[in-house]
Amino acid sequence: MFLFLIFIINILLLTSSSSDLRPGFYSNTCPNAEIIVRDVMKRALIREPRSVASIMRFQFHDCFVNGCDASMLLDDTPSMLGEKLALSNINSLRSFEVIDEVKEALEKACPGVVSCADIIIMASRDAVALTGGPNWEVRLGRLDSLTASQDNSSNIMPSPRSNATTLINLFQKYNLSVKDLVALSGSHSIGKGRCFSIMFRLYNQSGSGKPDPAIDPGFRNELNKLCPLDVDQNVTGNLDSTPVIFDNQYFKDLVAGRGFLNSDQTLFTFPQTREFVSFYSRDQTEFFKAFVEGMLKMGDLQSDRPGEVRRNCRVVNPRPAHFLSEHKMQNNDKSM
Known part of the structure; x- marks a missing residue:
């Protein structure tokens, strides 16, 4: 029995790479997977x-932290601080219950087959397609991580205060170009952002005690009404002027000085990114094409860590106690 358990564990703890990913991965094992999602x-x-806008951004928050492995979906445990409360995620990432609903439906249809990491990829694509954006064929076959890292997430993910140089440098670490950065920032075509993320822009940009001069004056007046100094900073505003439609209005707003976040508006004020913003503001078809290319490239980010197909996206699958202690020791050895 012991040897059988070890065999099963070894089968489960596989590693995946971008070369393993392919369209139609579940065509035999769960042919209705994409329809169910x-x-x-x-x-x-x-x-x-708003929930689908939140889900769309899961791919970015997941893939940039140790690859696309659904680590961001893991809840905290007594021995692990997950990524949900990381600096860039707390009070920002939401709608985890939608992923739970997807996973429950898939487990009923095909138990233990479809990974949570692939669910994020499919659901992100669907969020775009269902709100008027492009549809595309996703590459699937990812495994789910066995752990998460709040520190890694906090150290890697950019803040709403980030400028274009910071963002360019971050994306370059993942072999994503300036073009990819600008196109993927178009994910803010749908959804909302919190007053917390823009208070400094309105009242103390760069420690000046003044508002960001890049904000259109009329738009600044709107934001001042939405987010006065004494506001509950969880109040939300639209990320662009068509917040439930995936289109190129986001880029038109940046050109007009109506970007909600500093990390958005900086793409138009910075010369290296400005040309792409202007181009996409004029040509929605080219934006859609570049966005799909960027999402596919980002979805190929993988780690070489062991993984599994979780039965519940919030927790790793149960294992014998001796295996868990050995796995923890191995991780500690790798970090030394």
């Missing part, structure tokens, strides 16, 4: 349009 996303969109 999209059906749940359709229901989520009807219930609350």
Whole structure:
């Protein structure tokens, strides 16, 4: 029995790479997987349009931290601080219950087959397609991580205060170009942001005690009303002027000085990114094309860590106690 358990564990603890990913990965093992995901996303969109915008950004928050492995979905445990409360995620990432709903539906149809990491990829694509954006064929076959790292997430993910130079340098670490950066920033075509993320822009940009001069004066007046100094900073505003439609209005708003976040508006004020913002503001088709290319490249980011297909996206699958202690010791050895 002991040897059988070890065999099963070894089968589960595989590693995946971008070369393993392919369209139609579940065509034999769970042929309706993509249909099931999209059906749940359709229901989520009807219930609350903002939820699909939140889900779309899961791919970015997941893939930049140790690859696309659904580590961001893991809840905290007594021995692990997960990524949900990392600096860039706390009070920002939301709608985890939609992923739970997708996973539950998939487990009923094909138990233990579809990874949570692949669910993020499919659901992110569907969030775009269902709100008017492009549709594309996703590459699947990822495994779910066995652990998460709040520190890694906090240290890697950019803040709303980031400028274009910081963002360019971050994306370059993942072999993503300036073009990819600008196109993927177009994910802010749908959804909302919190007053917390823009208070410094309105009242103390760069420690000046003044508002960001890049903000259009009329738009600044709107934001001052939405986010006065005494506001509950969890109040939200639209990330662009068509917040439930995935289109190129986001770029038109940046050209007009109406970007909500500093990390958005900086893309137009910085010369190296400005040309792409202007181009996409004029040509939605080219924006859609570049966005798909960027999402596919980002989705190929993988780690060489062991993984599994979680039955519950919030927790790793149960294992014998001796295996968990050995795995923890191995991780400690790697970090030394």
